[in-house]
Amino acid sequence: MKFNSVFDIIGPVMIGPSSSHTAGAARIGKAARNLFGEEPKWAKIHLYESFAKTYKGHGTDFALVGGLLGLETDDPRMSQAVDIAKSRNIKIEFIEDSAKANHPNTARIIIGNDTKEMELMGISIGGGKVEITELNGFELRLSGNHPAILIMHNDRFGAIASVTKILAKYEINIGHMEVNRKDVGKEALMVIEVDQNVEDHILQELENADHIIQISKIVS
Amino acid sequence: MFRSVAELVEIADTKGILLSEVMILQEMDQKNLSRAEVFANMEKNLDVMEKAIEDGLQGVESVTGLTGGDAVLIQNYMRDKTPLSGNLLMDAVSKAMGTNEVNAAMGTICATPTAGSAGCVPGTLFAVKNQLHPTREQMVRYLFTSGAFGFVVANNSFISGAAGGCQAEVGSAGAMASAAIVEMAGGTAQQSADAFAITLKNMLGLVCDPVAGLVEVPCVKRNAAGSSLAIVSADMALAGVTSRIPCDEVIGAMYRIGKQMPSSLRETGEGGLADTPTGRLLKEKLFGMSI
Numbered sequence: 056m057k058f059n060s061v062f063d064i065i066g067p068v069m070i071g072p073s074s075s076h077t078a079g080a081a082r083i084g085k086a087a088r089n090l091f092g093e094e095p096k097w098a099k100i101h102l103y104e105s106f107a108k109t110y111k112g113h114g115t116d117f118a119l120v121g122g123l124l125g126l127e128t129d130d131p132r133m134s135q136a137v138d139i140a141k142s143r144n145i146k147i148e149f150i151e152d153s154a155k156a157n158h159p160n161t162a163r164i165i166i167g168n169d170t171k172e173m174e175l176m177g178i179s180i181g182g183g184k185v186e187i188t189e190l191n192g193f194e195l196r197l198s199g200n201h202p203a204i205l206i207m208h209n210d211r212f213g214a215i216a217s218v219t220k221i222l223a224k225y226e227i228n229i230g231h232m233e234v235n236r237k238d239v240g241k242e243a244l245m246v247i248e249v250d251q252n253v254e255d256h257i258l259q260e261l262e263n264a265d266h267i268i269q270i271s272k273i274v275s
Numbered sequence: 276m277f278r279s280v281a282e283l284v285e286i287a288d289t290k291g292i293l294l295s296e297v298m299i300l301q302e303m304d305q306k307n308l309s310r311a312e313v314f315a316n317m318e319k320n321l322d323v324m325e326k327a328i329e330d331g332l333q334g335v336e337s338v339t340g341l342t343g344g345d346a347v348l349i350q351n352y353m354r355d356k357t358p359l360s361g362n363l364l365m366d367a368v369s370k371a372m373g374t375n376e377v378n379a380a381m382g383t384i385c386a387t388p389t390a391g392s393a394g395c396v397p398g399t400l401f402a403v404k405n406q407l408h409p410t411r412e413q414m415v416r417y418l419f420t421s422g423a424f425g426f427v428v429a430n431n432s433f434i435s436g437a438a439g440g441c442q443a444e445v446g447s448a449g450a451m452a453s454a455a456i457v458e459m460a461g462g463t464a465q466q467s468a469d470a471f472a473i474t475l476k477n478m479l480g481l482v483c484d485p486v487a488g489l490v491e492v493p494c495v496k497r498n499a500a501g502s503s504l505a506i507v508s509a510d511m512a513l514a515g516v517t518s519r520i521p522c523d524e525v526i527g528a529m530y531r532i533g534k535q536m537p538s539s540l541r542e543t544g545e546g547g548l549a550d551t552p553t554g555r556l557l558k559e560k561l562f563g564m565s566i
Binding site: 056057058059060061062063064065066067068069070071072073074075077078105108109111112113114129131133134159160181182183 | 276278298301302305306316317319320323337338339377378379380381382383384385386387388389390391393396418419421422423425426429430433434435437438451487488489490491542543544561562
């Protein structure tokens with residue numbers, strides 16, 4: 056079943072006008088911020104297809120920026136998000152990309168600060184629901200609706216087991232899990248959607264596990 | 276977990292509970308939450324809907340200037356004249372449009388089931404409220420009943436205009452409202468299903484053709500159509516009129532029709548009203564580009 060909650064139907068509470076172009080866009084922006092782990096200093100946002108054609112009228116631009124600032128879909132400051140970003144000296148650039156995308160509502164967000172950079176592709180699939188389809192070149196399928204942890208690790212035997220063992224110890228149930236690698240023995244990415252929020256001390260323990268490089272999390 | 280309207284009605288009848296109760300119990304079970312938590316979450320949505328209607332009836336205007344103020348015109352008309360279709364119906368129409376005008380003006384709304392169709396369920400609720408005098412709990416239940424039917428549609432068909440045309444958005448929203456009105460008015464679970472089916476049947480084939488791709492024209496006025504049809508269908512079902520085609524089969528028909536629709540009529544802003552001389556002119560004016 057694609058929808059498993061009545062609040063997917065009656066909700067979300069959001070700033071209009073479009074659940075896919077506004078609320079969904081805000082959630083893609085927020086997912087990017089959460090994965091980056093802090094507020095970025097700059098953002099380059101590529102918009103594709105319907106997002107590229109109608110983003111100004113739908114406020115997709117300020118919704119994406121609102122998400123990057125950490126605003127929820129119903130935050131009344133949403134429509135001032137671009138100005139708020141300016142006042143915080145965050146450089147934002149929008150690029151209307153004419154390239155074909157697999158989904159009509161697609162955004163590619165590249166964010167960074169003085170020390171690091173991150174690239175994420177998100178699609179807005181309707182009713183405010185979104186999926187993150189790419190992270191730093193890794194393909195994935197992640198809904199923004201559940202808490203999730205993303206674990207960069209080395210492609211070695213035992214890496215996955217060491218992570219799931221820790222989650223089991225803290226009685227954290229895995230709802231969805233994917234493992235993706237760039238090549239045999241190289242960097243790999245584990246994406247784990249869980250039912251409840253994962254506390255920082257558990258993340259710390261995961262980071263210290265075998266073959267783990269870096270961990271980030273999305274709070275739904 | 277119920278997957279069809281037939282199952283939903285059967286659970287309600289077998290257990291002797293309201294349709295809204297079936298939805299509440301399922302949500303508690305799915306999310307492992309208490310009744311009070313589930314109820315409180317929905318009550319927050321009700322508060323947002325109430326506030327949006329208040330704002331809409333004060334008068335709003337969208338950034339583009341394409342929509343806004345029509346809800347006020349209807350309220351004034353109701354005050355000064357006697358509406359041919361009756362006060363309750365026009366009140367629902369006005370409140371549904373008001374909600375959607377707030378949406379177009381980038382105000383706060385609750386997507387029900389989407390932002391473009393957010394007017395039908397609250398618009399009808401706050402209109403029938405004046406006649407049925409529900410408790411706050413019954414008003415929250417109205418949203419659970421609406422949600423139960425929307426849940427079936429979303430999992431068996433679609434609820435977005437991009438996927439299935441406006442029949443999936445305003446069609447679903449109006450039909451959801453019909454079912455909830457029937458429960459609030461004391462009808463049976465089957466009568467709710469019949470009201471849902473009658474509304475959706477009358478919305479089949481409705482295309483999604485927003486001018487300039489924006490959620491304004493014709494979206495706001497289609498919420499008026501959805502909410503008025505919701506009340507008429509609820510009355511028909513309460514009178515004992517049944518749907519010859521069962522509810523789930525109507526939902527199936529909506530799905531197949533949506534699949535057959537060309538993409539130009541599914542929220543691309545390329546066909547239908549968007550592709551009229553005036554629609555093209557408005558788009559050019561707003562975005563400085565032609566289709």
